[in-house]
Amino acid sequence: MTSGLAARGSMTIQPAPPIPLYFIHNTYQAAHHGHFLIHLNYMNEDIKNKPGSYWKEKLTPEEYQVLREQGTEAAFTGKYWDNHETGMYACAACGQELFSSKTKFDSGSGWPSFDDPINAEHIELIEDTSHGMRRTEVKCKNCGSHLGHMFDDGPTRSTGKRYCINSCSLNFQEKDQA
Ligand SMILES: [Zn+2]
DSSP states (O other): OHHHHHHHGGGOOOOOOOOOHHHHHHHHHHHOOHHHHHHHHHHOGGGGGOOHHHHHHHSOHHHHHHHTTOOOOOTTOSSSTTOOOSEEEEETTTOOEEEEGGGEEOOSSSSOEESSOSOGGGEEEEEEOGGGOOEEEEEETTTOOEEEEEESOSOTTTTSOEEEEOGGGEEEEEOSOO
């Protein structure tokens, strides 16, 4: 046994240690390695089951209220409703890419509005009957965080949908091409 291991020497491949999520989050904040981050977060299958204490530490109080408690930021107060730069909007909680600036349009609502997600598999649509309304809630499929709501009054020349998303649920990464 021992001699066999020694003989293989540097050929022995060690399994990678689990990567703590705080490291992933910080890497994202610092370097904006969007694609890299997403790959790493898919490895962390427990991200949907993290307790509230985990997210409270990770998010600002406003982000926590919106992302984890289905809150809504006041219209025209967020950082992205009037953002016209080219790039990608990712989930503010886990970094999953959600919406391209190519699909962003000016809805006049005061919230960032998109007519299509970057990938239908990156979001989850759930019927929401809270506050006496029948709406469709939009969640990040990777981490289960609340993003906003989807309505059927979007631009009819495209999907006809309006994904009305809270700015604080998103992290924008400027890119040359969306
Ligand atoms: Zn997420």
